[in-house]
Amino acid sequence: PFEVLVVGGGPAGAAAAIYAARKGIRTGVVAERFGGQVLDTMGIENFISVQHTEGPKLAAQLEQHVREYDVDIMNLQTAAELIPASADGFHEVKLASGASLKAKTLILSTGARWRQMGVPGEEEYRNKGVAYCPHCDGPLYKGKRTAVIGGGNSGVEAAIDLAGIVAHVTLIEFDSQLRADAVLQNKLRSLPNVDIITSALSTEVVGDGEKVQALLYTDRNNDKSHRIDLEGIFVQIGLVPNTEWLKGPLRLSPRGEIEIDAHNATNIPGVFAAGDVTTVPYKQIIVAMGEGTKAALSAFDHIIRH
Numbered sequence: 001p002f003e004v005l006v007v008g009g010g011p012a013g014a015a016a017a018i019y020a021a022r023k024g025i026r027t028g029v030v031a032e033r034f035g036g037q038v039l040d041t042m043g044i045e046n047f048i049s050v051q052h053t054e055g056p057k058l059a060a061q062l063e064q065h066v067r068e069y070d071v072d073i074m075n076l077q078t079a080a081e082l083i084p085a086s087a088d089g090f091h092e093v094k095l096a097s098g099a100s101l102k103a104k105t106l107i108l109s110t111g112a113r114w115r116q117m118g119v120p121g122e123e124e125y126r127n128k129g130v131a132y133c134p135h136c137d138g139p140l141y142k143g144k145r146t147a148v149i150g151g152g153n154s155g156v157e158a159a160i161d162l163a164g165i166v167a168h169v170t171l172i173e174f175d176s177q178l179r180a181d182a183v184l185q186n187k188l189r190s191l192p193n194v195d196i197i198t199s200a201l202s203t204e205v206v207g208d209g210e211k212v213q214a215l216l217y218t219d220r221n222n223d224k225s226h227r228i229d230l231e232g233i234f235v236q237i238g239l240v241p242n243t244e245w246l247k248g249p250l251r252l253s254p255r256g257e258i259e260i261d262a263h264n265a266t267n268i269p270g271v272f273a274a275g276d277v278t279t280v281p282y283k284q285i286i287v288a289m290g291e292g293t294k295a296a297l298s299a300f301d302h303i304i305r306h
């Protein structure tokens with residue numbers, strides 16, 4: 001059995017594995033796709049001290065760094081069930097393959113995924129005008145025309161954020177009204193370079209094969225189709241934590257995120273969690289790495305006391 005078993009191989013999991021291995025304790029990582037969301041990212045310009053890098057490159061470096069240590073990496077393996085420790089003191093993780101792994105402590109870092117619009121062109125122009133993270137990609141659209149899809153808190157926050165950088169923002173909401181907090185809505189309405197369109201169903205991302213040129217939407221009041229010429233579309237309709245496999249004794253927030261305390265402990269002793277899969281605010285690479293670090297040090301602390 002492992003002393004620390006990390007489930008998830010994104011920035012949080014990689015940091016956790018390295019910190020655990022550096023304590024000289026038996027460490028394993030199970031990952032569906034080592035690298036995580038970083039694999040789907042093009043330019044990264046906010047990983048402090050690295051002015052510019054690319055997702056696939058950073059993902060390869062994460063793996064290389066973990067391989068410097070004696071860590072058992074089990075890539076392309078999906079965790080399917082968590083069975084908390086009983087009398088023998090070992091937690092069990094069952095894999096979709098049928099195999100099962102045991103560990104004294106677990107670090108859950110299965111990340112999250114952005115909910116997509118599911119319209120033609122969205123996948124094709126991902127990273128070519130279709131973006132999901134305003135903190136990451138906002139500056140790339142300086143002086144350009146953009147749309148934000150989604151009128152909840154994250155969509156309205158994104159629109160306010162972008163309005164300070166880009167030339168123009170059109171906020172598109174499916175419902176007949178925005179769902180964001182009133183204070184955010186007031187702030188948004190006070191901005192001169194923002195239009196708000198409600199009762200709008202986004203139907204297609206149009207491009208020239210290289211980059212985005214327009215967004216098509218249908219006015220749900222009269223079924224008329226409209227076109228907005230623009231360079232960027234930020235989709236803000238939800239970040240979904242990868243916790244479907246964790247239903248049961250582990251405490252999740254109403255949004256399905258793993259609830260953690262300041263030491264990354266969950267409600268199950270010896271089970272820790274880190275990164276986008278948790279309730280930690282601000283989902284970013286550098287935050288996920290810090291959280292993975294904290295979780296590993298907490299797991300070590302747990303081990304030396306038990």
Ligand code: FAD
Nearest residue numbers: 008009010011012032033036037079110111136275276285
């Ligand atoms: P993830 O990166 O999501 O990794 C989760 C890991 O768990 C993966 O290995 C996955 O395969 C694995 N996994 C999931 N379910 C299971 C399971 N059941 N069993 C086993 N393994 C499982 N952040 C920035 O700081 N800067 C940026 O420029 C930036 N740009 C981004 C661009 C895009 C398009 C996206 C999608 C995100 C971007 N982010 C950016 C956010 C950043 O990628 C995330 O905050 C970060 O990757 C979170 O790390 P994580 O380790 O918590 O989770």
